[in-house]
Amino acid sequence: MDADLIALLPPARERRLARGEALFRAGDPALGLVVVRSGALELVRTSREGRRSVLHRAAPGDTFAEASLFEPRHHCDAVAAAPSVVAVHPAAELRRAASTDPALAWRVAAHLAARLVAERARAERLALPHAADRLLDALHALPAEEGGARRLGGTWKALASELGLTHEATYRALARLERAGLLRREGRGVVHLGVRARA
Structure with a gap:
């Protein structure tokens, strides 16, 4: 996420995580938009058989948990792959700010669209057989x-x-x-x- 957009967002709550520490688990109440300031976080889903799949690895400057802006609960785990610092922009506050500032709403929408494009590219990559x-x-x-x-x-x-x-x-x-x-x-x-x- 670019610095100009981050500057427009409501104030964030900073969280420091040790390696292996979870920011949230599947089923936890949704936090909001998360920006990685340092370190790395992995979004992980574990199947009923215990197979662990990394859905996304977020590096410094990346956002994740975007769906939690519109969902009440998280659908996967977010675990620090290294000592990390993240900024959490609470969903309710971000939605409130976007409803009063259309320019912010469009900037956030553009960011979410770019993330969707990136995830489509990742899905295509995972479909490659070799x-x-x-x-x-x-x-x-x-x-x-x-x-x-x-x-x-x-x-x-x-x-x-x-x-x-x-x-x-x-x-x-x-x-x-x-x-x-x-x-x-x-x-x-x-x-x-x-x-x-x-x-």
Whole structure:
């Protein structure tokens, strides 16, 4: 979320979380719009069989729990993947502010639309049948730094979970992509991508 929009939002309540600490659990009353200030949070859903799925990993500057602006309760868990600080903009206060300021309402709507586009792209990525294709697509989606490097912002294991892969499958895919000359790893969580024709 851009700083200009954050400045227009009602005051936030700051929460500090230790690694592994939950901000909320499925079924808890909805908090509102959450902005990650530092660290990382994972939105997690656990199936009846105990399978844990990472629905979204939020890094600094990201928002999550947007649906809680309109829902009474959360539908998944939000757990800190690292020591984190988040800002919680209470749903009722944000709805009240948006109802009196149409410009704010439109800015929030535009942000939610952008998040929807990002989630659609993620769904398309998860539909790719091969681990290497999912991984390469996710890496291409990362912003390129000066010199072309792309930085994960987390661990390979966390990315694997977000892609619906085991970390073993992810490391095998990385090795295949390196052998094919499509990427080069540099340091921890930094890659340079080769040229590939994109559809």
